[in-house]
Amino acid sequence: QVHGLATPGGFISSTGVAGLTLGGGFGYLSRKRGLTVDNLCSVDLVTAAGELVRASADCNPDLFWGLKGGGGNFGVITSFEFDLHALGPDVLAGPVVHAFDDAPHVLREVTSLMRDAPDEVSCLPVLRHAPPAPFIPEAYHGRMILLLALIYAGDPDDAEAALAPLRGIGDPIADAVGIKPYTAFQSMFDASANAGARNYWKGHYFDALSGEAVDALCEHAARMTSKESVIGMLSLGGEIARWPAESAPYPHRNAAWVLNIQARWRDAVEDTRHITWARETFNAVAPFTTGGVYINFISGDEGTARVRAAYGGRIHDRLAALKGEWDPDNVFHLNQNIAPAVSATA
Ligand SMILES: Cc1cc2nc3c(=O)[nH]c(=O)nc-3n(C[C@H](O)[C@H](O)[C@H](O)COP(=O)(O)OP(=O)(O)OC[C@H]3O[C@@H](n4cnc5c(N)ncnc54)[C@H](O)[C@@H]3O)c2cc1C
Structure with missing residues (x-):
């Protein structure tokens, strides 16, 4: 930058x-x-x-x-x-905040607008407790909100018009979108991912974020067990979807959204409570997802079946053959492991 x-x-x-x-x-x-x-x-x-x-x-x-x-x-x-x-270094970007009661309506509007948004527009809706940030009215601090992190990653002359529809949804309680360094925007959530917390994350992909999925997410967000947990959805599509399907071992190019359910807390005695919330939220929206798994959102060791599911059979088989060629003894196994395929001539 x-x-x-x-x-x-x-x-x-x-x-x-x-x-x-x-x-x-x-x-x-x-x-x-x-x-x-x-x-x-x-x-x-x-x-x-x-x-x-x-x-x-x-x-x-x-x-x-x-x-x-x-x-x-x-x-x-x-x-x-x-x-x-x-890019930039200054871009038009920032958060728009809505009251939690408005989240189901706002999220429906967001998903509808993002279907036709230019590639330069990116949106990360986050269901979370409001931080004590100066741009959020004090009455909302500590309460559940919907925050939309918006950016226009293109010609600054087109930025205001491109972000206007998303900023114009409903009746926001705060709008801190403005010209700022991309690095400032990209580090906006760093404090809420600082070191030292206990974490348990689950992820899903959506071809479309349906009304039913939105309702399930909002219902479980309302039951969030930790003030540090968040549910985030990042808009995908655009250039991601234009690459050939198997140009890389990443079989989720057609997904429109990726969901990240992040349970975060401090005390080990509370592990079960927060992990249960994350799993229940994950299960509740599962029927509306692609069933795909982002390899980088698998928490720790969830087993080889889940790694295979992350790639799908054909890509996994090709990776296993490559592993057999470059690491036949599985030296590099402390990871989301792909076991080496044994060649017929071995
Ligand atoms: C707070 C947070 C936010 C995130 N946001 C995003 C996001 O916006 N987009 C996204 O795509 N993902 C995101 N992720 C997921 C992220 O991509 C993974 O957690 C990723 O593993 C982090 O990379 P790392 O280098 O810290 O990996 P590490 O945790 O250090 O390592 C994970 C694995 O990566 C491999 N690895 C790491 N370094 C090397 C190396 N030099 N050589 C070979 N293998 C290596 C190893 O297999 C290792 O087991 C996020 C994760 C966190 C914790």
Whole structure:
């Protein structure tokens, strides 16, 4: 950003670039610029055999394909090279806040508007307790709200008109959208993801965020067990969906939204309560989702079946064959593991 350039990263600025990239990676710039891996030019890695290897479209292209979503299964990455795009450094972006009672209506409007929004517009609706931020009226601090994080990642002359429909929904209690550095916007939620909390996350994808899904989410948001928990939905589509389906081991290109249910709390004695809330919320919306799993939103070790589900059978099989080639002894197994396929000639 010192040079007015950017590539898609996460919506929390401290999210590690390595893990994020190796799982696909998406954020506020993805509708305009695609997944993080769509912007990946090359990777250097140390393989299980202890060799330093380069992977790119021209050099070890199969391995390069596997690294664009296959996680840390193929080696220790020592460098990533990304395409960069002009952005800002100042952009029109910020939060619009609604009273929680209005959330079902506002979310329906958001999903309808995002269907035809330009790629430059990105929206992250978040159901959460209001932080004591100066732009939110004090009467709402600590109460449930719906916050829409909005950004226009394009020509500033078009920004006001492009964000106007989303800002015009209903009767917001706060609108802090304005010209600000992209880095300030991208770090807006950093404080709510600070270190030290206990976390349990679940995720889903939606082809469309239906009214039934919105109602289920709002119902479970109302029962949120911790003031630190959040339910966030990031708009996808745009450039992500234009890449060929299997250009990377990321089989969710047609999803319009990704959901992240984040339970966060401090005291271990409360584990069951908050984990139960996250699971119940996840189960309640499951009927309305694609059934897909983002490999980077799997919490810890949920088993090999869930890893296979994250990729789908065909992509998983191709990754397993690649793993058999580059890490036949499964040296790199402390990850969302893909077991090496044993070749017929082995
Ligand atoms: C607060 C928060 C916000 C997030 N927001 C987003 C988001 O907006 N978009 C999104 O796509 N994801 C998001 N995620 C998910 C994120 O992509 C994963 O948690 C990711 O694993 C983080 O990367 P990391 O480098 O910190 O990984 P780590 O936790 O350090 O490692 C996870 C795995 O990545 C692999 N890995 C890491 N580094 C290397 C390396 N150098 N070489 C080889 N393998 C390696 C290993 O398999 C390792 O087990 C978020 C996560 C958090 C905690």
